[in-house]
Amino acid sequence: MSHGFETLAIHAGQDPEARTGAVIPPIYQTSTYAQDAVGAPRQGYEYSRSGNPTRDALQECLAALEGGPVGLAFASGLAAEDTLLRTVCRPGDHVVIPDDAYGGTYRLFAKVAERWGLEYTPAKVSDPDAVRAAIRPGTTKIVWVETPTNPLLGIADIATLAGVAHDADALLVVDNTFASPYLQQPIAHGADVVVHSTTKYIGGHSDVVGGALIAADRSLGEELRYHQNAMGAVNGPFDAWLTLRGIKTLGVRMDRHCDNAERIAAYLDGHAKVGQVIYPGLPAHPGHEVAAKQMRRFGGMISFRAAGGEEHAVEICNRAKLFVLAESLGGVESLIEHPGRMTHASAAGSPLEVPGDLVRLSVGIETVDDLLADLEQALG
Numbered sequence: 136m137s138h139g140f141e142t143l144a145i146h147a148g149q150d151p152e153a154r155t156g157a158v159i160p161p162i163y164q165t166s167t168y169a170q171d172a173v174g175a176p177r178q179g180y181e182y183s184r185s186g187n188p189t190r191d192a193l194q195e196c197l198a199a200l201e202g203g204p205v206g207l208a209f210a211s212g213l214a215a216e217d218t219l220l221r222t223v224c225r226p227g228d229h230v231v232i233p234d235d236a237y238g239g240t241y242r243l244f245a246k247v248a249e250r251w252g253l254e255y256t257p258a259k260v261s262d263p264d265a266v267r268a269a270i271r272p273g274t275t276k277i278v279w280v281e282t283p284t285n286p287l288l289g290i291a292d293i294a295t296l297a298g299v300a301h302d303a304d305a306l307l308v309v310d311n312t313f314a315s316p317y318l319q320q321p322i323a324h325g326a327d328v329v330v331h332s333t334t335k336y337i338g339g340h341s342d343v344v345g346g347a348l349i350a351a352d353r354s355l356g357e358e359l360r361y362h363q364n365a366m367g368a369v370n371g372p373f374d375a376w377l378t379l380r381g382i383k384t385l386g387v388r389m390d391r392h393c394d395n396a397e398r399i400a401a402y403l404d405g406h407a408k409v410g411q412v413i414y415p416g417l418p419a420h421p422g423h424e425v426a427a428k429q430m431r432r433f434g435g436m437i438s439f440r441a442a443g444g445e446e447h448a449v450e451i452c453n454r455a456k457l458f459v460l461a462e463s464l465g466g467v468e469s470l471i472e473h474p475g476r477m478t479h480a481s482a483a484g485s486p487l488e489v490p491g492d493l494v495r496l497s498v499g500i501e502t503v504d505d506l507l508a509d510l511e512q513a514l515g
């Protein structure tokens with residue numbers, strides 16, 4: 136029998152523990168496991184890099200929520216990305232990357248993977264023709280997209296890009312961090328691998344760093360699992376437990392993030408101190424229709440251009456009180472940041488450089504009237 140999203144979030148991989156009936160999966164804070172005889176580990180557990188029951192519970196839950204056969208949990212989102220790249224690609228291969236993406240993801244391609252011989256071309260994810268044109272037939276192994284993108288909230292049509300990637304025998308990888316699986320399930324639209332920084336909405340409480348890969352295909356998933364162990368960037372048991380605790384409320388949190396973001400986007404839109412408001416839920420957003428097709432709602436992230444330019448953007452960030460000035464996103468508390476000088480500083484001077492007057496909001500689940508009042512004073 137198939138279950139609904141919220142049921143899976145609370146129960147998938149999380150049956151009561153066999154020995155005591157503990158309702159919550161215990162934190163198996165152990166590096167190793169006693170073996171019954173040489174070559175006979177109990178239930179396959181021999182060493183916690185290779186397998187740990189708390190991490191297994193998280194991995195099973197992530198797989199269920201994204202609708203893939205294999206889920207894997209890593210020490211961070213970037214660790215997950217690195218493992219994926221080095222599983223699928225070899226020196227000399229090529230990847231199409233988004234022309235708007237998390238700065239750290241760009242840095243991984245530009246400063247790390249490129250030195251190792253992996254070439255990349257940025258392309259606009261909202262333009263399937265641009266993505267098609269960036270593909271090098273026979274050499275491109277991955278079409279990599281974020282949707283919505285960080286921080287300009289561009290929207291990629293997942294089903295269309297899956298076709299574009301598959302026509303070229305490449306994989307479509309979707310970083311689903313901004314949407315979360317509650318709002319969008321890329322595998323159902325044809326993606327081959329879903330990437331998450333579980334640090335964000337999945338964990339949801341700004342208290343743990345982690346990453347995930349979910350594969351649509353079991354054999355690719357098993358190859359990724361092999362590399363997870365061989366490369367070693369695993370999620371620790373306590374971090375896995377915290378992330379599972381966060382996941383249980385993902386659905387209700389996301390709905391409140393969306394409620395609050397919709398109110399705030401409407402307030403900012405047309406405000407005299409604000410230029411363009413970028414939120415996929417606004418009908419004027421160029422990706423609105425595609426987002427409506429593939430997302431349940433439009434998420435908790437909003438970006439906007441300050442009417443007074445870069446200095447105004449910086450002042451807004453500095454004046455905000457309830458919106459905490461901080462990097463990261465997706466927690467219950469609202470955050471504000473200046474991408475050009477903070478999360479995306481590593482993209483300065485590159486094709487992924489972001490506008491200096493841009494402000495990014497991660498809208499939390501506080502009382503929305505308090506958030507609106509804080510923005511009103513911060514806009515000046």
Ligand SMILES: Cc1ncc(COP(=O)(O)O)c(C=O)c1O
Pocket residue numbers: 211212213214237239240281285310312313331332333334344345346463
């Ligand atoms: C969209 C996106 N992908 C990946 C990452 C990297 O994740 P982590 O910081 O957990 O390594 C981030 C981090 O901000 C992100 O925003």
